[in-house]
Amino acid sequence: MKDVVEELAAVRRTMGTGSVPAGEAYTVELRRRYDAPIGDVWDAITSPERLQRWLKPVTGDLRLGGDFELDGGEHGEVLRCEPPRLLKVSWLYGPEADDWPGTSEVEVRLAEGPDGDTEFELIHAAVIGEPSFPIYGPGAGGVGWDLALLSLARLLADGSTLDHDNFEKSPEGREFSRGSAAAWGQAHLAWGGEPEQVAAAVEATTKFYVPDQA
Known part of the structure:
Protein backbone atom coordinates (compact mmCIF):
# COMPACT_ATOMS: atom_id res chain seq x y z
CA MET A 1 0.00 0.00 0.00
CA LYS A 2 1.24 3.49 -0.81
CA ASP A 3 2.48 5.63 2.07
CA VAL A 4 0.53 8.68 3.20
CA VAL A 5 2.56 11.14 1.12
CA GLU A 6 1.83 9.21 -2.07
CA GLU A 7 -1.84 8.89 -1.17
CA LEU A 8 -2.12 12.63 -0.54
CA ALA A 9 -0.49 13.32 -3.90
CA ALA A 10 -2.86 10.92 -5.67
CA VAL A 11 -5.81 13.27 -5.13
CA ARG A 12 -6.43 16.46 -7.10
CA ARG A 13 -8.33 18.93 -4.94
CA THR A 14 -10.24 21.96 -6.11
CA MET A 15 -12.78 24.32 -4.65
CA GLY A 16 -15.50 26.09 -6.55
CA THR A 17 -19.06 27.37 -6.53
CA GLY A 18 -22.30 25.82 -7.66
CA SER A 19 -25.87 25.50 -6.53
CA VAL A 20 -28.11 23.22 -4.51
CA PRO A 21 -31.90 23.47 -4.06
CA ALA A 22 -31.42 25.83 -1.10
CA GLY A 23 -29.36 28.28 -3.17
CA GLU A 24 -25.75 29.25 -3.88
CA ALA A 25 -23.18 26.70 -2.75
CA TYR A 26 -19.45 26.16 -2.50
CA THR A 27 -17.95 22.88 -3.62
CA VAL A 28 -15.05 20.72 -2.56
CA GLU A 29 -13.98 18.46 -5.39
CA LEU A 30 -11.69 15.43 -5.22
CA ARG A 31 -10.40 13.53 -8.24
CA ARG A 32 -8.15 10.51 -8.34
CA ARG A 33 -7.52 7.23 -10.15
CA TYR A 34 -8.17 3.83 -8.64
CA ASP A 35 -6.40 0.77 -10.04
CA ALA A 36 -9.65 -1.20 -10.13
CA PRO A 37 -12.34 -1.77 -12.79
CA ILE A 38 -15.31 0.58 -12.80
CA GLY A 39 -17.74 -2.17 -11.78
CA ASP A 40 -15.72 -2.90 -8.65
CA VAL A 41 -15.55 0.77 -7.68
CA TRP A 42 -19.29 1.19 -8.29
CA ASP A 43 -20.02 -1.80 -6.09
CA ALA A 44 -17.79 -0.39 -3.35
CA ILE A 45 -19.73 2.90 -3.25
CA THR A 46 -23.23 1.38 -3.46
CA SER A 47 -23.08 -1.94 -1.59
CA PRO A 48 -24.02 -1.54 2.10
CA GLU A 49 -21.63 -4.33 3.07
CA ARG A 50 -18.69 -2.62 1.38
CA LEU A 51 -19.71 0.95 2.27
CA GLN A 52 -19.35 0.16 5.95
CA ARG A 53 -15.81 -1.07 5.37
CA TRP A 54 -14.48 2.24 4.02
CA LEU A 55 -17.05 4.87 5.01
CA LYS A 56 -19.60 4.04 7.74
CA PRO A 57 -22.38 1.52 8.31
CA VAL A 58 -25.45 2.53 6.30
CA THR A 59 -29.12 1.65 6.62
CA GLY A 60 -32.16 2.48 4.53
CA ASP A 61 -33.26 2.16 0.93
CA LEU A 62 -30.33 2.74 -1.42
CA ARG A 63 -32.45 2.77 -4.56
CA LEU A 64 -33.35 5.92 -6.51
CA GLY A 65 -35.64 8.05 -4.35
CA GLY A 66 -34.83 6.05 -1.21
CA ASP A 67 -33.68 7.48 2.12
CA PHE A 68 -30.50 6.39 3.87
CA GLU A 69 -28.68 7.06 7.13
CA LEU A 70 -25.05 6.56 8.08
CA ASP A 71 -23.87 5.47 11.50
CA GLY A 72 -22.39 8.93 12.13
CA GLY A 73 -25.75 10.67 11.72
CA GLU A 74 -25.36 11.80 8.11
CA HIS A 75 -28.52 11.09 6.13
CA GLY A 76 -30.25 11.96 2.90
CA GLU A 77 -32.02 10.78 -0.23
CA VAL A 78 -30.74 9.07 -3.37
CA LEU A 79 -31.32 11.74 -6.03
CA ARG A 80 -29.68 10.12 -9.07
CA CYS A 81 -28.39 6.61 -9.65
CA GLU A 82 -26.99 5.71 -13.07
CA PRO A 83 -24.84 2.59 -12.72
CA PRO A 84 -21.95 2.36 -13.00
CA ARG A 85 -21.15 6.02 -13.61
CA LEU A 86 -23.14 8.44 -11.45
CA LEU A 87 -24.48 8.56 -7.92
CA LYS A 88 -25.93 11.72 -6.36
CA VAL A 89 -27.41 12.05 -2.87
CA SER A 90 -28.54 14.80 -0.53
CA TRP A 91 -26.23 14.94 2.49
CA LEU A 92 -27.45 16.26 5.84
CA TYR A 93 -25.91 16.17 9.30
CA GLY A 94 -27.91 15.19 12.38
CA PRO A 95 -31.63 15.60 13.12
CA GLU A 96 -31.44 19.41 13.20
CA ALA A 97 -30.41 19.37 9.54
CA ASP A 98 -33.99 18.50 8.60
CA ASP A 99 -34.77 22.18 9.13
CA TRP A 100 -32.47 23.00 6.17
CA PRO A 101 -33.51 20.72 3.31
CA GLY A 102 -31.52 20.92 0.12
CA THR A 103 -28.45 22.51 1.69
CA SER A 104 -25.85 19.85 0.89
CA GLU A 105 -25.38 17.29 -1.88
CA VAL A 106 -22.69 14.76 -2.76
CA GLU A 107 -22.15 13.52 -6.31
CA VAL A 108 -19.76 10.76 -7.37
CA ARG A 109 -18.82 10.31 -11.02
CA LEU A 110 -16.90 7.32 -12.38
CA ALA A 111 -15.26 6.88 -15.77
CA GLU A 112 -13.29 3.99 -17.25
CA GLY A 113 -9.58 4.63 -17.51
CA PRO A 114 -7.39 3.53 -20.43
CA ASP A 115 -5.87 0.56 -18.58
CA GLY A 116 -8.94 -0.98 -16.99
CA ASP A 117 -8.68 1.44 -14.08
CA THR A 118 -11.25 3.99 -12.90
CA GLU A 119 -11.26 7.76 -12.77
CA PHE A 120 -13.08 8.79 -9.61
CA GLU A 121 -14.58 12.23 -8.94
CA LEU A 122 -16.44 13.35 -5.82
CA ILE A 123 -18.13 16.75 -5.57
CA HIS A 124 -19.62 17.92 -2.28
CA ALA A 125 -21.73 21.08 -2.65
CA ALA A 126 -22.91 22.90 0.48
CA VAL A 127 -24.61 26.24 1.04
CA ILE A 128 -22.05 28.99 1.47
CA GLY A 129 -23.69 30.12 4.69
CA GLU A 130 -22.83 26.85 6.43
CA PRO A 131 -21.53 27.90 9.89
CA SER A 132 -18.32 25.86 9.76
CA PHE A 133 -17.02 27.34 6.50
CA PRO A 134 -15.69 30.69 7.74
CA ILE A 135 -13.72 28.89 10.45
CA TYR A 136 -12.41 25.80 8.64
CA GLY A 137 -12.69 26.61 4.94
CA VAL A 143 -10.14 16.33 5.21
CA GLY A 144 -12.93 13.91 6.08
CA TRP A 145 -13.35 12.99 2.43
CA ASP A 146 -9.58 12.55 2.04
CA LEU A 147 -9.63 10.07 4.92
CA ALA A 148 -12.60 8.25 3.38
CA LEU A 149 -10.95 7.99 -0.04
CA LEU A 150 -7.76 6.69 1.56
CA SER A 151 -9.88 3.99 3.19
CA LEU A 152 -11.55 3.23 -0.15
CA ALA A 153 -8.12 2.95 -1.78
CA ARG A 154 -7.07 0.30 0.71
CA LEU A 155 -10.30 -1.63 0.26
CA LEU A 156 -9.93 -1.65 -3.53
CA ALA A 157 -6.22 -2.48 -3.41
CA ASP A 158 -6.25 -5.49 -1.11
CA GLY A 159 -9.63 -5.73 0.63
CA SER A 160 -8.27 -4.35 3.89
CA THR A 161 -10.27 -2.14 6.25
CA LEU A 162 -8.95 1.06 7.78
CA ASP A 163 -9.67 1.46 11.51
CA HIS A 164 -10.45 5.18 11.36
CA ASP A 165 -10.23 5.90 15.08
CA ASN A 166 -6.88 4.21 15.56
CA PHE A 167 -5.47 5.46 12.25
CA GLU A 168 -6.34 9.10 12.96
CA LYS A 169 -4.55 8.87 16.32
CA SER A 170 -1.45 7.17 14.89
CA PRO A 171 1.65 9.09 13.72
CA GLU A 172 0.86 8.08 10.13
CA GLY A 173 -2.74 9.23 10.43
CA ARG A 174 -1.80 12.53 12.05
CA GLU A 175 0.70 13.17 9.26
CA PHE A 176 -2.00 12.41 6.70
CA SER A 177 -4.53 14.79 8.29
CA ARG A 178 -1.96 17.59 8.58
CA GLY A 179 -1.04 17.14 4.93
CA SER A 180 -4.69 17.08 3.91
CA ALA A 181 -5.47 20.30 5.79
CA ALA A 182 -2.50 22.00 4.10
CA ALA A 183 -3.56 20.70 0.67
CA TRP A 184 -7.06 22.10 1.13
CA GLY A 185 -5.46 25.40 2.10
CA GLN A 186 -3.70 25.40 -1.27
CA ALA A 187 -7.01 24.68 -3.02
CA HIS A 188 -8.60 27.53 -1.04
CA LEU A 189 -5.84 29.93 -2.14
CA ALA A 190 -6.21 28.85 -5.77
CA TRP A 191 -9.94 29.58 -5.49
CA GLY A 192 -9.15 33.12 -4.43
CA GLY A 193 -9.23 32.90 -0.65
CA GLU A 194 -7.52 35.66 1.30
CA PRO A 195 -4.14 34.39 2.54
CA GLU A 196 -4.76 35.37 6.17
CA GLN A 197 -8.19 33.71 6.18
CA VAL A 198 -6.77 30.61 4.52
CA ALA A 199 -3.92 30.34 7.04
CA ALA A 200 -6.39 30.65 9.94
CA ALA A 201 -8.67 28.03 8.40
CA VAL A 202 -5.80 25.57 7.88
CA GLU A 203 -4.72 26.06 11.49
CA ALA A 204 -8.27 25.50 12.78
CA THR A 205 -8.75 22.42 10.60
CA THR A 206 -5.42 20.95 11.68
CA LYS A 207 -6.24 21.47 15.36
CA PHE A 208 -9.62 19.79 14.84
CA TYR A 209 -8.26 16.71 13.09
CA VAL A 210 -4.86 16.59 14.82
CA PRO A 211 -5.48 17.72 18.41
CA ASP A 212 -2.61 18.08 20.85
CA GLN A 213 -1.83 14.78 22.49
CA ALA A 214 -1.81 14.57 26.27
Whole structure:
Protein backbone atom coordinates (compact mmCIF):
# COMPACT_ATOMS: atom_id res chain seq x y z
CA MET A 1 0.00 0.00 0.00
CA LYS A 2 1.24 3.49 -0.81
CA ASP A 3 2.48 5.63 2.07
CA VAL A 4 0.53 8.68 3.20
CA VAL A 5 2.56 11.14 1.12
CA GLU A 6 1.83 9.21 -2.07
CA GLU A 7 -1.84 8.89 -1.17
CA LEU A 8 -2.12 12.63 -0.54
CA ALA A 9 -0.49 13.32 -3.90
CA ALA A 10 -2.86 10.92 -5.67
CA VAL A 11 -5.81 13.27 -5.13
CA ARG A 12 -6.43 16.46 -7.10
CA ARG A 13 -8.33 18.93 -4.94
CA THR A 14 -10.24 21.96 -6.11
CA MET A 15 -12.78 24.32 -4.65
CA GLY A 16 -15.50 26.09 -6.55
CA THR A 17 -19.06 27.37 -6.53
CA GLY A 18 -22.30 25.82 -7.66
CA SER A 19 -25.87 25.50 -6.53
CA VAL A 20 -28.11 23.22 -4.51
CA PRO A 21 -31.90 23.47 -4.06
CA ALA A 22 -31.42 25.83 -1.10
CA GLY A 23 -29.36 28.28 -3.17
CA GLU A 24 -25.75 29.25 -3.88
CA ALA A 25 -23.18 26.70 -2.75
CA TYR A 26 -19.45 26.16 -2.50
CA THR A 27 -17.95 22.88 -3.62
CA VAL A 28 -15.05 20.72 -2.56
CA GLU A 29 -13.98 18.46 -5.39
CA LEU A 30 -11.69 15.43 -5.22
CA ARG A 31 -10.40 13.53 -8.24
CA ARG A 32 -8.15 10.51 -8.34
CA ARG A 33 -7.52 7.23 -10.15
CA TYR A 34 -8.17 3.83 -8.64
CA ASP A 35 -6.40 0.77 -10.04
CA ALA A 36 -9.65 -1.20 -10.13
CA PRO A 37 -12.34 -1.77 -12.79
CA ILE A 38 -15.31 0.58 -12.80
CA GLY A 39 -17.74 -2.17 -11.78
CA ASP A 40 -15.72 -2.90 -8.65
CA VAL A 41 -15.55 0.77 -7.68
CA TRP A 42 -19.29 1.19 -8.29
CA ASP A 43 -20.02 -1.80 -6.09
CA ALA A 44 -17.79 -0.39 -3.35
CA ILE A 45 -19.73 2.90 -3.25
CA THR A 46 -23.23 1.38 -3.46
CA SER A 47 -23.08 -1.94 -1.59
CA PRO A 48 -24.02 -1.54 2.10
CA GLU A 49 -21.63 -4.33 3.07
CA ARG A 50 -18.69 -2.62 1.38
CA LEU A 51 -19.71 0.95 2.27
CA GLN A 52 -19.35 0.16 5.95
CA ARG A 53 -15.81 -1.07 5.37
CA TRP A 54 -14.48 2.24 4.02
CA LEU A 55 -17.05 4.87 5.01
CA LYS A 56 -19.60 4.04 7.74
CA PRO A 57 -22.38 1.52 8.31
CA VAL A 58 -25.45 2.53 6.30
CA THR A 59 -29.12 1.65 6.62
CA GLY A 60 -32.16 2.48 4.53
CA ASP A 61 -33.26 2.16 0.93
CA LEU A 62 -30.33 2.74 -1.42
CA ARG A 63 -32.45 2.77 -4.56
CA LEU A 64 -33.35 5.92 -6.51
CA GLY A 65 -35.64 8.05 -4.35
CA GLY A 66 -34.83 6.05 -1.21
CA ASP A 67 -33.68 7.48 2.12
CA PHE A 68 -30.50 6.39 3.87
CA GLU A 69 -28.68 7.06 7.13
CA LEU A 70 -25.05 6.56 8.08
CA ASP A 71 -23.87 5.47 11.50
CA GLY A 72 -22.39 8.93 12.13
CA GLY A 73 -25.75 10.67 11.72
CA GLU A 74 -25.36 11.80 8.11
CA HIS A 75 -28.52 11.09 6.13
CA GLY A 76 -30.25 11.96 2.90
CA GLU A 77 -32.02 10.78 -0.23
CA VAL A 78 -30.74 9.07 -3.37
CA LEU A 79 -31.32 11.74 -6.03
CA ARG A 80 -29.68 10.12 -9.07
CA CYS A 81 -28.39 6.61 -9.65
CA GLU A 82 -26.99 5.71 -13.07
CA PRO A 83 -24.84 2.59 -12.72
CA PRO A 84 -21.95 2.36 -13.00
CA ARG A 85 -21.15 6.02 -13.61
CA LEU A 86 -23.14 8.44 -11.45
CA LEU A 87 -24.48 8.56 -7.92
CA LYS A 88 -25.93 11.72 -6.36
CA VAL A 89 -27.41 12.05 -2.87
CA SER A 90 -28.54 14.80 -0.53
CA TRP A 91 -26.23 14.94 2.49
CA LEU A 92 -27.45 16.26 5.84
CA TYR A 93 -25.91 16.17 9.30
CA GLY A 94 -27.91 15.19 12.38
CA PRO A 95 -31.63 15.60 13.12
CA GLU A 96 -31.44 19.41 13.20
CA ALA A 97 -30.41 19.37 9.54
CA ASP A 98 -33.99 18.50 8.60
CA ASP A 99 -34.77 22.18 9.13
CA TRP A 100 -32.47 23.00 6.17
CA PRO A 101 -33.51 20.72 3.31
CA GLY A 102 -31.52 20.92 0.12
CA THR A 103 -28.45 22.51 1.69
CA SER A 104 -25.85 19.85 0.89
CA GLU A 105 -25.38 17.29 -1.88
CA VAL A 106 -22.69 14.76 -2.76
CA GLU A 107 -22.15 13.52 -6.31
CA VAL A 108 -19.76 10.76 -7.37
CA ARG A 109 -18.82 10.31 -11.02
CA LEU A 110 -16.90 7.32 -12.38
CA ALA A 111 -15.26 6.88 -15.77
CA GLU A 112 -13.29 3.99 -17.25
CA GLY A 113 -9.58 4.63 -17.51
CA PRO A 114 -7.39 3.53 -20.43
CA ASP A 115 -5.87 0.56 -18.58
CA GLY A 116 -8.94 -0.98 -16.99
CA ASP A 117 -8.68 1.44 -14.08
CA THR A 118 -11.25 3.99 -12.90
CA GLU A 119 -11.26 7.76 -12.77
CA PHE A 120 -13.08 8.79 -9.61
CA GLU A 121 -14.58 12.23 -8.94
CA LEU A 122 -16.44 13.35 -5.82
CA ILE A 123 -18.13 16.75 -5.57
CA HIS A 124 -19.62 17.92 -2.28
CA ALA A 125 -21.73 21.08 -2.65
CA ALA A 126 -22.91 22.90 0.48
CA VAL A 127 -24.61 26.24 1.04
CA ILE A 128 -22.05 28.99 1.47
CA GLY A 129 -23.69 30.12 4.69
CA GLU A 130 -22.83 26.85 6.43
CA PRO A 131 -21.53 27.90 9.89
CA SER A 132 -18.32 25.86 9.76
CA PHE A 133 -17.02 27.34 6.50
CA PRO A 134 -15.69 30.69 7.74
CA ILE A 135 -13.72 28.89 10.45
CA TYR A 136 -12.41 25.80 8.64
CA GLY A 137 -12.69 26.61 4.94
CA PRO A 138 -12.88 23.66 2.51
CA GLY A 139 -11.02 21.50 5.02
CA ALA A 140 -14.26 21.32 7.03
CA GLY A 141 -15.40 18.54 4.72
CA GLY A 142 -12.32 18.02 2.60
CA VAL A 143 -10.14 16.33 5.21
CA GLY A 144 -12.93 13.91 6.08
CA TRP A 145 -13.35 12.99 2.43
CA ASP A 146 -9.58 12.55 2.04
CA LEU A 147 -9.63 10.07 4.92
CA ALA A 148 -12.60 8.25 3.38
CA LEU A 149 -10.95 7.99 -0.04
CA LEU A 150 -7.76 6.69 1.56
CA SER A 151 -9.88 3.99 3.19
CA LEU A 152 -11.55 3.23 -0.15
CA ALA A 153 -8.12 2.95 -1.78
CA ARG A 154 -7.07 0.30 0.71
CA LEU A 155 -10.30 -1.63 0.26
CA LEU A 156 -9.93 -1.65 -3.53
CA ALA A 157 -6.22 -2.48 -3.41
CA ASP A 158 -6.25 -5.49 -1.11
CA GLY A 159 -9.63 -5.73 0.63
CA SER A 160 -8.27 -4.35 3.89
CA THR A 161 -10.27 -2.14 6.25
CA LEU A 162 -8.95 1.06 7.78
CA ASP A 163 -9.67 1.46 11.51
CA HIS A 164 -10.45 5.18 11.36
CA ASP A 165 -10.23 5.90 15.08
CA ASN A 166 -6.88 4.21 15.56
CA PHE A 167 -5.47 5.46 12.25
CA GLU A 168 -6.34 9.10 12.96
CA LYS A 169 -4.55 8.87 16.32
CA SER A 170 -1.45 7.17 14.89
CA PRO A 171 1.65 9.09 13.72
CA GLU A 172 0.86 8.08 10.13
CA GLY A 173 -2.74 9.23 10.43
CA ARG A 174 -1.80 12.53 12.05
CA GLU A 175 0.70 13.17 9.26
CA PHE A 176 -2.00 12.41 6.70
CA SER A 177 -4.53 14.79 8.29
CA ARG A 178 -1.96 17.59 8.58
CA GLY A 179 -1.04 17.14 4.93
CA SER A 180 -4.69 17.08 3.91
CA ALA A 181 -5.47 20.30 5.79
CA ALA A 182 -2.50 22.00 4.10
CA ALA A 183 -3.56 20.70 0.67
CA TRP A 184 -7.06 22.10 1.13
CA GLY A 185 -5.46 25.40 2.10
CA GLN A 186 -3.70 25.40 -1.27
CA ALA A 187 -7.01 24.68 -3.02
CA HIS A 188 -8.60 27.53 -1.04
CA LEU A 189 -5.84 29.93 -2.14
CA ALA A 190 -6.21 28.85 -5.77
CA TRP A 191 -9.94 29.58 -5.49
CA GLY A 192 -9.15 33.12 -4.43
CA GLY A 193 -9.23 32.90 -0.65
CA GLU A 194 -7.52 35.66 1.30
CA PRO A 195 -4.14 34.39 2.54
CA GLU A 196 -4.76 35.37 6.17
CA GLN A 197 -8.19 33.71 6.18
CA VAL A 198 -6.77 30.61 4.52
CA ALA A 199 -3.92 30.34 7.04
CA ALA A 200 -6.39 30.65 9.94
CA ALA A 201 -8.67 28.03 8.40
CA VAL A 202 -5.80 25.57 7.88
CA GLU A 203 -4.72 26.06 11.49
CA ALA A 204 -8.27 25.50 12.78
CA THR A 205 -8.75 22.42 10.60
CA THR A 206 -5.42 20.95 11.68
CA LYS A 207 -6.24 21.47 15.36
CA PHE A 208 -9.62 19.79 14.84
CA TYR A 209 -8.26 16.71 13.09
CA VAL A 210 -4.86 16.59 14.82
CA PRO A 211 -5.48 17.72 18.41
CA ASP A 212 -2.61 18.08 20.85
CA GLN A 213 -1.83 14.78 22.49
CA ALA A 214 -1.81 14.57 26.27
